Amino acid sequence: MLELAAAVAGFLLPDTLAELAERIRQITVRVRGRRSGHGSGVIWRPDGHIVTNAHVAHRVATVVLPDGRAFETEVRGWDPERDLAMIKVDAGLLPAAAIGDSASLRPGDLVFASGHPFGGARALTAGIVHAVGGLGGSRGSRWVEADVRVEPGNSGGPLVDASGRVVGVTAMVAGGLALAVPSDVVERFLGGAHTGARLGVTVCPVVGPRGDPPNIGFVILEVAPRSPAAEAGLAIGDVLIAVDDEVFRRPDDLLRAVETASRANGVRLEFTRGGARRILTVLLGGGRPRAALP
Numbered sequence: 166m167l168e169l170a171a172a173v174a175g176f177l178l179p180d181t182l183a184e185l186a187e188r189i190r191q192i193t194v195r196v197r198g199r200r201s202g203h204g205s206g207v208i209w210r211p212d213g214h215i216v217t218n219a220h221v222a223h224r225v226a227t228v229v230l231p232d233g234r235a236f237e238t239e240v241r242g243w244d245p246e247r248d249l250a251m252i253k254v255d256a257g258l259l260p261a262a263a264i265g266d267s268a269s270l271r272p273g274d275l276v277f278a279s280g281h282p283f284g285g286a287r288a289l290t291a292g293i294v295h296a297v298g299g300l301g302g303s304r305g306s307r308w309v310e311a312d313v314r315v316e317p318g319n320s321g322g323p324l325v326d327a328s329g330r331v332v333g334v335t336a337m338v339a340g341g342l343a344l345a346v347p348s349d350v351v352e353r354f355l356g357g358a359h360t361g362a363r364l365g366v367t368v369c370p371v372v373g374p375r376g377d378p379p380n381i382g383f384v385i386l387e388v389a390p391r392s393p394a395a396e397a398g399l400a401i402g403d404v405l406i407a408v409d410d411e412v413f414r415r416p417d418d419l420l421r422a423v424e425t426a427s428r429a430n431g432v433r434l435e436f437t438r439g440g441a442r443r444i445l446t447v448l449l450g451g452g453r454p455r456a457a458l459p
Contacts, residue, residue, distance in 0.1 A: 185277070186289055188329050191260040193279040193287055193322055195229040196252070198222045203284030205322030206252065207331060209355065211261040213254040216351055217321030218336050219245045220367045220386050228254050231287075242354065245367035245387065246420055247307065248336045249346060249354045250321075262323060265330030267309055267347035270297045278313045278335055278343060280322030290314045295342055308417060309333040309345040319343075337370055339381070339416045364423050364432075364449060365392020366399060370416045380412045382437075383419055393431075397447040400438070407435035423449060 196206040196217045204221030206228065208214075215228060222240050229235045234256065242251035270276075274294040282288050292313025311324060315335055324333035324345040333345030368383035383405040388395050406412060408422040409432060426432045431448040 185325075185327075185329050188260075189277060189279045189289060189323065189325050190287060191231050192262040192331070193281075194231065195281045195284070195287075196221050196321055197227040197229075197284070199225050203281060203318045204320045205280035205318065205335075207321070207323045207334060208259050208261050209251075209264075209351070211257065211259045213256045213259060214241075214355070215252045215254060216334055216355070217250050217252065218334065218346075219243055219248045219250045220369055221321045222250045222252060223367065223387050226250075226252055228252060230254070230256065230259070244354055245365065245389065246363055246423065247346060247350060247354060248367070249334065249351060251355060262331040263329060264348050264352065265326050265328070265332040267297070267332045267349050270294050270309060270326070270332055272296060275327045276311050276313060276332065277325045277327075278311070278315050278319060278322060278345075279325065280315065280319030280335065282316035282318040284318050288316075288319075292343070297347075307347060307350050307420070308336075309347050311343045311345065312341075313343050315343045337416060339370060344416055363393065364419075364447060365389040365394040368405065368419065371404065380406070380414065381416065382406045382413065393447050393449050397445055399434075399436070399445075399447070402438070404437045405434055406437060406442075409433050410435075 192208045194206040196204045198221055206215045206217035209216045224240055227237045236254040238252055238254050240250050241253050272294050276294055277291050279289050290313050292311050295310040295312050297309055319335050322335050323331045324335055326332050332348050334351055335343055335345045337344050366385050367387035368385055371382050371384050385401055385403045422432055426449055431446050433446050435444050
């Protein structure tokens with residue numbers, strides 16, 4: 166970490182680094198969901214539109230701006246499959262983020278992560294891009310992987326490049342790496358883009374049984390009413406461990422399985438509930454617009 170700090174200091178002049186840190190501070194907000202605890206968010210538009218994670222905010226959230234003003238507001242857009250939520254606060258002329266092109270990121274690029282770890286004071290950490298587009302460089306995935314330190318409470322905060330542009334929204338940690346939803350995916354979400362098949366759950370990855378590589382599971386935090394997951398009987402607290410007899414190895418395996426599944430046949434999910442293993446087939450529903458800015 167000391168070597169990284171020295172590299173950052175050499176790459177950015179002290180005044181420039183201080184200005185960048187202040188710019189990031191101004192666009193980072195604290196978000197508190199009704200049941201999901203503390204997280205962070207990004208001021209995406211100056212008219213009060215804020216982006217965070219779906220597992221941070223659902224239905225109602227409290228937003229605390231950098232200047233200390235607090236707002237309780239309803240969630241306007243929610244996409245659990247991509248772990249994104251959009252909130253609108255009744256405030257204008259906010260210092261909105263400059264949005265970067267996540268597709269232009271390359272391994273080794275310098276990035277910064279900002280948020281409110283454990284619901285406390287805002288923290289800023291630096292690191293480098295590890296991979297772009299998918300875990301281990303796989304195609305078809307939707308993550309920016311960064312070797313940057315994040316903690317619980319950073320979820321929903323910005324991942325920012327060396328020019329101060331937001332290139333992702335931090336979502337989770339896997340294999341010691343921070344995973345962020347790319348900014349271009351966020352823009353499509355805010356534009357009201359339709360998605361394909363949907364399961365209708367908000368999940369958080371957890372460590373599963375040891376293997377080579379180790380397995381992961383997905384604990385269900387929310388089940389959307391009248392969604393395919395709700396109709397099939399999945400419930401909050403269930404831990405998904407496999408799909409179509411394939412255990413989960415990476416945080417994007419569930420999303421990939423849902424998007425490539427046949428809606429007619431659905432997906433065969435294995436999960437645990439109260440320590441017992443269960444299996445059920447979920448017939449997937451179609452996508453719908455998740456959010457749309459005026």
